[in-house]
Amino acid sequence: MKGTEAFQELLPLLGDEPVVHANGFICRESFNLKDRPENFYMIGSMGLASSIGLGVALCKPDRKVIVLDGDGNVLMALGTLAMIAAEAPKNLVHVVIDNEVYESTGKQRTLSNTVPLEKIAKSSGYREVARVDKKEDIKPAFEKMLNSQGPGFLLIKVEPCFDHKTGRVTHTPEEITERFMKSLH
Ligand SMILES: Cc1ncc(C[n+]2csc(CCOP(=O)(O)OP(=O)(O)O)c2C)c(N)n1
Numbered sequence: 001m002k003g004t005e006a007f008q009e010l011l012p013l014l015g016d017e018p019v020v021h022a023n024g025f026i027c028r029e030s031f032n033l034k035d036r037p038e039n040f041y042m043i044g045s046m047g048l049a050s051s052i053g054l055g056v057a058l059c060k061p062d063r064k065v066i067v068l069d070g071d072g073n074v075l076m077a078l079g080t081l082a083m084i085a086a087e088a089p090k091n092l093v094h095v096v097i098d099n100e101v102y103e104s105t106g107k108q109r110t111l112s113n114t115v116p117l118e119k120i121a122k123s124s125g126y127r128e129v130a131r132v133d134k135k136e137d138i139k140p141a142f143e144k145m146l147n148s149q150g151p152g153f154l155l156i157k158v159e160p161c162f163d164h165k166t167g168r169v170t171h172t173p174e175e176i177t178e179r180f181m182k183s184l185h
């Protein structure tokens with residue numbers, strides 16, 4: 001499955017859940033397919049979507065919170081997997097688009113072809129862990145995560161395919177923050 005197809009499957013399944021996006025193509029793809037006030041785009045800094053998502057989940061225990069992450073981002077902040085598992089927010093679903101490369105900066109290989117990130121999440125203590133390789137498996141796996149006690153970790157294996165013509169997020173960081181915070185009330 002191509003990375004874009006994973007987004008096309010996943011985004012229509014969202015209701016009003018806050019979604020914290022990792023930087024790079026993850027933000028751009030989501031912004032272009034379905035921009036929404038509940039989307040927080042972490043423009044610029046790698047590795048931080050998971051810790052921001054953890055903070056939102058802990059502050060808003062009555063909302064399901066989604067982190068939309070990349071394999072390179074997860075590898076940069078592996079300690080956050082342990083922190084999420086230890087804090088164990090029931091309302092957090094951590095989705096990883098795993099293309100085995102840092103696609104946004106030119107497809108340099110990451111380590112996720114030999115280091116299975118879902119196994120690290122499982123052994124850290126995430127309550128629900130799943131890995132999908134086929135696009136038709138995304139919907140049932142994601143819906144199960146949404147309806148289960150978290151923290152959940154859904155790894156989606158994809159082929160790199162992002163189109164460099166996919167536009168950048170046009171909102172300023174201030175606009176993104178303001179509308180995201182309003183959407184949480
Ligand atoms: C701290 C930091 N280091 C490096 C970068 C440059 N950078 C931006 S996106 C990216 C790749 C992210 O990889 P991944 O999470 O796998 O997402 P993909 O690009 O594959 O969708 C890199 C290296 C950055 N923005 N911040």
Ligand SMILES: [Mg+2]
Nearest residue numbers: 071072099101
């Ligand atoms: Mg990647």
